Amino acid sequence: MPANQLAVVTGASTGIGLELARCCAQAGFNLVIAADEPEIERVAVDLRRLGSSVEPVQADLATTEGVDKLCAAVGDRPIDALLANAGVGLGKAFLDQDFARIKHLVDTNITGTLYLIHRAGNAMLRRNSGRILITGSIAGFTPGSFQAVYNASKAFLDSFSFALREELRDSGVTVTCLMPGATETEFFRRADMMDTKVGTEPKDSAYDVAKAGFDAMLRGESDIVTGMKNKIQTTIANVTPNEMLAKQHRKMAEPGTAKS
Template structure:
């Protein structure tokens, strides 16, 4: 594939939506810097290189300022044309049964790490008055997430943050897009210890389809995209249904022991 001369950073790119977003960038000719907090990021990079992409990989824990700085430094000052902030962590089970260290790491990854990286790259983009930012939020951000309480709250933050940042940058040539998928076929639910739940075991959306829709929305400068008709319907209902009712419904999907036989 021919290089476009453009440069993209994709986080959470070792598997799932993040890896598929990196493929979309590569197909469009972007040079890539991809990151994740696990060694599999090197395997992902090798796969992308095999398809002809120019890729650098960084293993960095984006729940820490040191990890964010390590990733940013790896760009070596190159102007970032697109930042796809996809890194995220899930956590199932009842809030009071969760380990506080796991809760803190989720918040630091999903919220603080994302905000810190966007602040660094966003200021670089503002100095050039050019760039695209894609934030992976979720339709989970529309619903109080019983048995995923902290995760859903973190996605609510990202959804809101994305729209607010977009408005602040409306008079610039920097676009901000929020990708809001539903349950997607990735390692997310296994890693979140949710394979004994209904949502963990039911049929999910394809990660490649989700990524392509998100990437195209970013390239078109759209404000947001909810992937899948079922998910669009769920968000419409969530906007009019009482929060207490939504929390009760979420329990049926995410409470341990709700998995179908």
């Protein structure tokens, strides 16, 4: 196992990111973990009990300054695995959303993620060694009515991960895209979606999702859709007109669709 190798995990204070960090620690990676909330300090204490060195960084990865702070914490140490998981959601109709929250979503899910991967990826390419795991989503397969910007951001990441992997095909750097469905995390509460069907129905285990993605990254696979239901859903989405997909998404994500 990867003794003394370094993994960097973003969005690691809760949910899939926390479980990805746990997978790394269980596998013997040393860790630098990042999130934009003080909870990351407590997570570091817990993960150290697994025997790894864990350094927490509280930083807003929606900003270049936040990404620079994370990179400064890593310093000259080679990153063996970058698990780019930081992301936020946002429910309700696009025109009803606060634009500051829309911008923060784009800056977190897309701009900050790209900047971090660009910096870490260049260092990996110079060493001709490294693994990148990008948390995309099956949401990227569907025009997300009442989650329009979020789904679009995940479509971007899903597409980007495959393109970057191809560009790095002849190098020692691998890129894997983790594409989960609805997962039991803080995501839907933070996205103001607890009055929706998707926000209140049963969801996949965050640990199961993270473990599947982590294992796929170690194997150097291109992508993994977690869960049979989600695999079927993405297969159907590939042959369904976008207008129909958007109508179907409304039934899950429109405010007021939660079962009473």
